[in-house]
Amino acid sequence: MHIDHLKSLRPLQGLIITDVGAGDGVYSRELDAAGATVTAIEVDPIKVAKALTGLPRTIDVKLGAAEDLPLGDKSQDLVCLFFSLHHVPSNVQSEALEEFHRVLKPTGRLHIVEPHPYGTMFDVVRLVEDETEVRTNSHALLTGLDGRHGFQLVDMKQYVLTREYPTFEFFVEKIILPDPERRQAYEANSADIEDTFNRVKESREGRVVLHQPCTAFHYSLTQ
Ligand SMILES: C[S@@+](CC[C@H](N)C(=O)[O-])C[C@H]1O[C@@H](n2cnc3c(N)ncnc32)[C@H](O)[C@@H]1O
Numbered sequence: 682m683h684i685d686h687l688k689s690l691r692p693l694q695g696l697i698i699t700d701v702g703a704g705d706g707v708y709s710r711e712l713d714a715a716g717a718t719v720t721a722i723e724v725d726p727i728k729v730a731k732a733l734t735g736l737p738r739t740i741d742v743k744l745g746a747a748e749d750l751p752l753g754d755k756s757q758d759l760v761c762l763f764f765s766l767h768h769v770p771s772n773v774q775s776e777a778l779e780e781f782h783r784v785l786k787p788t789g790r791l792h793i794v795e796p797h798p799y800g801t802m803f804d805v806v807r808l809v810e811d812e813t814e815v816r817t818n819s820h821a822l823l824t825g826l827d828g829r830h831g832f833q834l835v836d837m838k839q840y841v842l843t844r845e846y847p848t849f850e851f852f853v854e855k856i857i858l859p860d861p862e863r864r865q866a867y868e869a870n871s872a873d874i875e876d877t878f879n880r881v882k883e884s885r886e887g888r889v890v891l892h893q894p895c896t897a898f899h900y901s902l903t904q
Pocket residue numbers: 701702703704705706707708722723724725728745746747748762763764765768769770
């Protein structure tokens with residue numbers, strides 16, 4: 682869904698793109714498949730190691746942070762962040778914006794998608810990691826970015842990301858247990874989390890569906 686929306690704004694074939702906060706690289710892979718030359722940047726060395734073994738070799742996977750990008754000046758056509766800005770510590774988010782500006786070509790674009798602090802996915806995940814404040818702050822930062830830090834808002838679109846899981850146990854294994862802090866919170870409160878999951882979930886063809894509303898912000902450079 683993220684990449685389909687991005688493609689509707691700009692053809693990706695032949696572009697030089699960096700995916701910042703790439704995680705295990707699920708969207709880097711889609712950008713690569715769309716014909717872009719992709720660098721996946723991730724701050725967590727464990728995820729970098731996983732991405733290095735799991736992603737196509739055409740994707741350049743680098744250990745690095747949004748606030749200190751391992752990329753040259755004016756080297757990128759597109760800088761993308763999918764659900765990662767609110768993870769960048771608030772005291773370095775301005776530096777990260779400067780870095781996005783530094784590495785973009787004058788004709789380049791910045792594309793940031795952030796989840797809202799609501800939706801059925803949020804209702805469940807909030808019980809193990811409450812991101813209300815960081816998500817609210819990142820949306821405020823992005824809606825206020827038009828005309829600041831050298832960026833101009835070209836497009837803003839809200840859509841709902843739908844995630845499907847075969848069972849509650851699968852959801853727990855995939856979304857909660859890999860993170861030690863989430864795991865601890867889950868172990869302390871598993872009954873409440875399962876109750877909430879069962880209360881808010883939708884069912885679709887034998888699978889469980891959760892929804893995560895998000896907004897995609899797309900900026901050009903003003904200077
Ligand atoms: C919710 S995950 C999103 C991963 C991927 N973009 C996706 O949508 O599947 C957020 C990612 O941002 C990374 N991250 C956190 N702080 C970062 C920073 N300062 N610079 C770059 N990435 C960071 C995390 O390690 C994590 O992999």
